[in-house]
Amino acid sequence: MKSVAILGGGVAGLTAARMLHQRCAISVFEANDTIGGLCRTRQTPEGFLFDIGGGHIFHSIYPEILNIMLEYAGGADNLLQHKRNTRIFMYDRFIQYPFENGLGDLPPGVRYDCLMGYINAWIEREKNGESDYNSFYDFIMRRFGSGIADHFMLPYNRKIWCTDPRNMSVDWIKNRVPQAPLEDVVKSALGMNTEGYKHQSTFYYPRKGGIQFFINALAEPFKDSIRTSTPVVSIAKDGKSWLINGEKFDRVVSTIPLDVFCTLYEGVPKSVLRCANDLSHISLLTVLVGLKIPETEPYSWLYLPQEEQGEANRLTYFTNYSAQLAPKGFSSVLVEATLSADDANSVTRQRVDTIVSDMIRIGLVKCSDIIMIDWDIVPYAYLVHDHAMTRNRDMIIQSLGDESIDFVGRFGSFRYYNMDQVIKQVRETINTRYI
Ligand SMILES: Cc1cc2nc3c(=O)[nH]c(=O)nc-3n(C[C@H](O)[C@H](O)[C@H](O)COP(=O)(O)OP(=O)(O)OC[C@H]3O[C@@H](n4cnc5c(N)ncnc54)[C@H](O)[C@@H]3O)c2cc1C
Structure with missing residues (x-):
């Protein structure tokens, strides 16, 4: 039986382990004391569950x-299904999402800017064809027009990426954002109902236990092979084998951040290390606000694009996912703000309080309803698609890759993947490389 070291115990590492545990001698190395990576839940002293x-x-x-995700979760009965009910909160209003389908909810002047910009961008594309976009900024301006860009897309994306969209490439996004037909945009600006794209129109969430429920169910069949609080601190090649923290393995599946992998890998070429140093990511500050009211607004979550709203970019009405996320009679909201990686170590309670005060100031939370505040930081949350990212990533994987190692996962392969894409990537990799 081949021995396989799986580096990282998030969705990617655990999916690989789930597929391999009956065929290989696996060991999952996880730095944190809990598995799950970005999908971890902890309980606050007051009894609220917090997806950190x-x-x-x-x-x-x-x-x-x-279907595989439902199977990993132990069956659909363990999950609640919801209709996605999201809004963009701006100009003190709840705007229908996607934004192009919500123009009728905007103040008239803003509606005019957005509609005219969209029409002009459409005419421009009809005249000149849809040539390649040279940056994310260029994509936003030419795809949505100046009105939607200035009122929503640019401020929101500046907030979430902590990066100027001019310095970002476009290959990661252009197929992710469908183009709304002009007719729909005109209708929506006139206040007529249009549906918008249906992607994610329904979703599932664990009935109990937060997102950690899914992680624990996924890991149940091989839980004895997981080593938590065991960071990988050294990686080396020994002939055809690998040495992970000095221990010998036949093969490796790496899901830890690619740049971290390079810094741990003994004898990594300088040119590869340079590419690794240029890979850029941002961190996430999450704030859970417990409320002494049984119900919140009916929405799933709100996007918060405006600079004046403070640094938070999203507020999730968390207990709408499952009432079990708060003690009976209480509810909670989950507020997210992204931070530059350098900023992640210096977050203070004062900064957290400012974020909560912002939510009170813009009217989304009532001060008198708050019963608790908790917060956490995830160092690797989003990778930044700067213009050199794809080249750097591909160079690293080509240089270090061979038949005995696979790089998968959101940061393990440096791709802007959600859980389903991670699971798909891992399954395809294991199915083709472990035969
Ligand atoms: C704010 C936010 C919201 C999201 N919402 C959704 C959503 O609604 N739906 C969806 O499908 N996806 C969502 N995603 C994406 C989803 O979180 C990821 O696709 C998925 O969790 C990535 O899993 P992973 O295993 O690749 O990475 P990670 O979860 O980052 O796991 C990597 C693991 O490696 C460990 N590690 C790192 N260094 C070391 C080391 N040296 N030694 C040992 N272990 C190490 C880490 O501790 C971590 O556990 C969201 C992401 C963010 C940031």
Whole structure:
């Protein structure tokens, strides 16, 4: 039986382990004291459940992957199914999402800017064709027009990416955002109902236990092979074998961040290390606010694009996912803000309080309803698609990869993947490489 070291115990590492545990001698190395990575839940002293990596829902455009996720969760009975009911909160209003389908909810002047910009961008594309976009900024301006760009897309994306969209590439997003037909945008600006794209129109969430319920169910069949609080601190090659923290393995599945892998790998070429140093990521600050009211607004979550709203970019009405996330009679909201990686170590309670005060100031939370506040930080939350990212990533994987190692996962392979895409990638990798 081949021995396999699986580096990282998030969705990617655990999916690999789930597929391999009956065929190979596996060992999962996880730095934290709990498995799950971005999908971890902890209980606060007051009895609220807190998904520390932000609000996570199950959805997929791949029916077979959605079925596998339900199977990993122990069956659909363990999950609640919801209709996605999201809004963009701006100009003190709840705007229908996607934004192009919600123009009728905006103040008239803003509606005019957005509609005219969209029409002009459409005419421009009809005249000149849809040539390649040279940056994320260029994509936003030419796809949505200046009105939607200035009022929503640019401020929101500046907030979430902590990066100027001019310095970001576009290959990761252009197929992720469908183009709303012009007719729908005109209708929506006139206040007529249009549906928008249906992607993620329903989603699942664990009935109890937060997102950790899914992680624990996924890991149940091989839980004795998981080593928590065991960071990988050294990686080396020994002939055809691998040495992980000095221990010999035949093969490796790496899901730890690719740049971290390079810094731990003995004898890594300088050119590879340079590429690794240039890979950029941002961190996440999550704030859970416990409320002494039994119900909140009916929405799933709100996007918060405006700079004046403070640094939070999203507020999730968390107990709408499952009432079991708070003690009986209480509810909670989960607020997310992204931070530059350098900022992640210096977050203070004062900064957290400012985020909560912002939510009170803009009217989303009532001060007198608050019963508790808790917060956490995830160092690796989003990878930044700067112009050199794809080249750097591919160079590293090509240089270090061979038949005995696979790089998978959101940061393990440096791809902007959701859980379903991670599971799909891992399954395809294991199915083709372990035969
Ligand atoms: C705010 C936010 C919301 C999201 N919402 C959704 C959603 O609604 N639906 C969805 O499908 N996806 C969502 N995602 C994406 C989802 O979180 C990821 O696709 C998925 O969790 C990635 O899993 P992973 O295993 O690749 O990475 P990770 O979860 O990052 O796991 C990597 C693991 O490696 C460990 N590790 C790192 N270094 C070491 C080391 N040296 N030694 C040992 N272990 C190490 C880490 O501790 C971690 O456990 C969201 C992401 C964010 C940031």
